[in-house]
Amino acid sequence: MSEAALISQIADRVLARLKASDPSQVIVGISNRHVHLSDADFRALFGYAAPKVKKEVRQRGEFAAEETVTLHGPKGAMARVRVMGPNRPRTQVELSRTDCFALGIDAPMAQSGHLDDAAPIEIEGPAGRISLEHAVIVAGRHIHMSPEAAGALGLRDQDRVSVRFPGERGARLDNFLIRVKDSYLPELHLDTDEGNAVGARTGDHVEICRN
Structure with missing residues (x-):
C-alpha cells in the first residue's frame, strides 16, 4: 500500500x-x-418451518434469508423478493412506492407492524401460494435507537426528527420516526426511492437535526 493510500485509510477510520x-x-x-413471514405462511410457501440465514443485518437477531418469493399484484409480478428472518407474528410486505406502482397496489405508508389498513397481495413460493388481505405497506422513514442513544x-x-443528508443531492428530510428498543443499534432506514432521491447509500453517516 502506498503512503498516500495508507494516510487516506487512517483518516477514514478516524472520521468514522x-x-x-x-x-x-x-x-x-x-x-x-x-417480506417478513409468519410461521404458518412460511410453511405454506416453503414446506418447512423457518428461514435459513444468508446474511446477518445490522440489527441484532435479524437476517436476510436464503429464501425468496414472487409477489403477484393486479398489474404484474415481482420475482426473487428477499425473505427476512426470523419469522414474525404477522406477514408483512415492505415495498417502495415505485414497486407499488409496478404491481398495481395501493399500499399505505405505515409503521412496521401496523397492518390493519395494509394492502392485499398474493405471495408465491416453491411449495405454495397464499393470498393476504392486509400485508403490504410502504414503510415510513424511521431511525432505530437504543434507550441510551435516544436519551443522549x-x-x-415515537418522537419525530429531521435529518440532514450531505452530498451533491443532499437535503433535509423531516418526519423520521424514532423507534426505541433495548436491542436496537442506531440505524436510519430509508427505502430505495428516498435513498436515491438524496443520493444516500447503506453505510453513509447522516446528521439528526437538533433544531
Missing part, C-alpha cells in the same frame, strides 16, 4: 470513530423490497 462518538450522527441502511439526544420512542 468521531462520527460514532457523536449521537447526532447515525448510519444509513437502504431498505430494498422485502433527549428523544423518546
